[in-house]
Amino acid sequence: MTSPLGGIPLQRAVTGPLDVSYVDIGPRDGDPVILLHGWPYDIHSYGPVVSLLAEEHRRIIIPYLRGHGETVSLEDAGRSGQQAAIGADVIELMDALAIDRAVLAGFDWGGRAACVAAALWPERCAGLVSVTGYLIQDVAAGVKPLPPTTEAGLWYFFYFATDRGRAGLEANRREIARVVWTRNSPEWAFTDADLDLAVAAFDNPAYVDVVIHSYRHRLGLAPGHRRYVDLERWLATAPTISAPTVTLDGGADGNFPATDGSGYAQHFTGTHRHRIVQGAGHNLPQEKPEAFADAILEAEFLAKREQT
Numbered sequence: 285m286t287s288p289l290g291g292i293p294l295q296r297a298v299t300g301p302l303d304v305s306y307v308d309i310g311p312r313d314g315d316p317v318i319l320l321h322g323w324p325y326d327i328h329s330y331g332p333v334v335s336l337l338a339e340e341h342r343r344i345i346i347p348y349l350r351g352h353g354e355t356v357s358l359e360d361a362g363r364s365g366q367q368a369a370i371g372a373d374v375i376e377l378m379d380a381l382a383i384d385r386a387v388l389a390g391f392d393w394g395g396r397a398a399c400v401a402a403a404l405w406p407e408r409c410a411g412l413v414s415v416t417g418y419l420i421q422d423v424a425a426g427v428k429p430l431p432p433t434t435e436a437g438l439w440y441f442f443y444f445a446t447d448r449g450r451a452g453l454e455a456n457r458r459e460i461a462r463v464v465w466t467r468n469s470p471e472w473a474f475t476d477a478d479l480d481l482a483v484a485a486f487d488n489p490a491y492v493d494v495v496i497h498s499y500r501h502r503l504g505l506a507p508g509h510r511r512y513v514d515l516e517r518w519l520a521t522a523p524t525i526s527a528p529t530v531t532l533d534g535g536a537d538g539n540f541p542a543t544d545g546s547g548y549a550q551h552f553t554g555t556h557r558h559r560i561v562q563g564a565g566h567n568l569p570q571e572k573p574e575a576f577a578d579a580i581l582e583a584e585f586l587a588k589r590e591q592t
Contacts, residue, residue, distance in 0.1 A: 287449055288387070288489060289307055289327055289328060289331055289334070289346070290331070290334070290350035290443065292307045292309055293307075293308070293383040294306065294307060294326060294353075294354060295308050296354075297377060297380040298304065298358070298380065299376035299377050299379070299380045299504045300361070300372070300373075300376045301357065301358055301359045301360075301362035301404050301511070302350055302355055302356065302357060302362050302373060302376075303355065303356040303359040304348070305347070305348045305353050305354035305355045306345055306346060306347035306348065306358075306377070306431075306504050307327065307346045307527065308343070308344075308345050308346075308354055308381075309338060309345075309346075309347070310337070310338045310342050310343045310344050310587070311341060311343060312343060312372060313343075313372055314341045314342045314343040314408075315342055315343065315386075315387070315584065316342070316343045316344075316345060316371070316383050316385075316386040316387070317337060317342050317343065317345070317386060317387045317389060317508035317567070317580055318345045318346075318347070318374065318377070318378070318386045318387070318388050318389070319333065319344060319345070319346045319389055319391070319394070320346075320347070320388065320389065320390030320391075320393070320394025321346070321348075321351075321352075321392075321393070321396070321500070322376065322390070322391045322392020322393045322394050322395070322566070323347060323393045323455050323462035323495060323568070324457075324460065324464055324465070324478065324482065324486065324495075325354055325392065325454055325482055325567055326348065326353060326363055326481070326482045326484075326485035326486075327346045327347075327348060327353065327485070328481045328523050328570070329391070329475075329482075329567055329569050329570040330344075330346050330479070330569050330570070331369045331570070332570060332573035333569050333573045333576050333577050334338025334346075334408075334444075336573060336574065336577035337577055337580065340577075340581065345377075345383075347373075347374070347377055348365075348485060349370060349393060349394065349397070349510075350362055350365070350369065350370065350490065350494050351363070351365070351416065351488055351490040351491045351492075351493065351494030351495065352485045352486065352488055352491065352494075352558060352563050353485040353488065354488075355488070356489045356536050357489070357490040357494075359522075361426060361451065361507070361509050361511040361512075362490065363490045363494055363497065364494070364497055364501075364509040364511075364512065365459055365493075365494040365495060365496070365497040365498025365499070365501065366497065366498065366508045366509065366512060366516065366517035366560060367396050367397075367400055367420065367421050367423075367501075367502070367503075367516075368400065368508065368516045368519060369395040369399070369509065369511075369512050370393060370396065370513065371396070371397050371398075371399075371400025371403075371404060371438060371515070372400075372401075372498050373397065373516060374388065374397050374398065374400075374562075375399040375401055375404075375405050375408055376474050377490075378408060382410070385407070385408055385409065385410040385488070386408070386410055387403055387409075387410050387411040387413070387511075387584055387587075388401055388412050388413075388579050388582075389411070389412070389413035389414075389576070389579070390409035390413070390414065390415070390567065391414075391415035391416070391569060392415070392566065392567075393415075393498070395414040395415050395416065395419045396421070396590040397412055398412055398413075398444075399412070399414055399418060399419045399420050400420060400515075400524060400525075401489045401517075401520065402525045403411065403420060403506070403519070403523040403524065403525050404515060404518060404523065404525075404528075406525070406527060409525075409527040410527065410528055410584070410587050410588065411528045411530075411548075411575070411583030411584050411587040412463055412525060412527045412528070412529040412530070412585050413529070413530050413531075413532065413579045413580050414472045414529065414530075414531050414532070415531075415532045415533070415534070415568045415569075416530045416531075416532075416533060416534075416537070416540050416566075417533070417543075417547075417548040418525070418548035418551040418552070419500050419519040419532075420519055420522060421461065421519070421522070421568055422472070422522065423504060423516070423519075423520065424504070424520060425499065425501060426502055426503045426504045427504060430488065434539075435531055437467060437538065437539035437540075438539070439501050440460070440464065441502075441503060443576075443585070444495065444496050444499040444500065445499065445500055445505055449494075449496075450472070450492065453492050453495060453496065454492050457483060457486040457487075457491070458479065458483045458486075458543070461479060461482065461483055461486070462479060464517050465567070466538075467539060468537065468538050468539050468565050468566055469534075469536065469537070469538060469564075469566050469571060470536060470538045471536040471563055471571075472536075472567065473567060474568075475533075477584065479511065482493070483576075497570060498590075508541070511579075522551065523549050523571075524550075524552065524553045525551060525552050525553065525554070526553050526554045527554050527565055527583075527585045527587070528554045528555045528556075528559070528583055529552045529554060529555070529556045529558065529583065530556075530557045530558075530579040530580075530582050530583045530586075531548075531552075531556070531557075531558045531559070532559050532560075532561055532562050532564075532568055532579055533545070533556075533558070533559070533561070534560075534561055534562060534563075534564035534565045534566060534568050534571070534575070535560050535562040535563060535564060536562070536563055536564060536565050537564070537566050538565060538566070539566060539567050542560045542585050544558065544560075545558030551568070554590070555589075555590060557582060557586070559575070561575040
């Protein structure tokens, strides 16, 4: 089986509750970079980033998150969508590939997974790039309302809390993704072909279970899986991240307006740089790949400077 990402063969690794499907690009002796996609997106968010990093002699690993693509859930824990699960998946994939340390970079769900992994396993994170900042959720505060303009953009949180929303996701995966993409990135002129590439990753037996559990868990409407109880307790303390970090905000993000980064700066105890990428929406790597690749190289530079 091959990935449409340049025809690169998909590889597989069994990692705890998952059989992960991923692409592994670039020289094996290159510094590893793990790129993590969001929802409702897939590995093709990083297509334009890959060539930029490959030119810099980096080993680039892009997994399909649980419930996506050909990543297979091997047990019930693999159908959880909670933050501890997707963060643990990153470390378990690194273990399977015998990677001690890597730069972790992501947006949306992928940014959350990267933040969780960097916070709970700091020795494994050589540097971090996270779109929209510190993404570890305060699940206990999920009942607190946000400003109405923000709540309106998160309509799918509440839709997926209902049986009707679950049925809607089952039946309308493509069109729900189109609505989210359009609202998240109002300046991104994506094509039907772009959407088709991503939507193919949603034809996964665990997709609906993982997505529904993710949004219900973060609102306190569904319990977490027993496998992740201790990790969630740790995450409830809002652990800091010590790895050198570059946070990015899209200047044209339709749901999450850009900030100066000061609201979450206290969570980053290592060197922290914040950038606003003008013209970018929520899917920042695909919309502005040069800015995302530059952020990865900057995080690496900061890490090497700290080591000297």
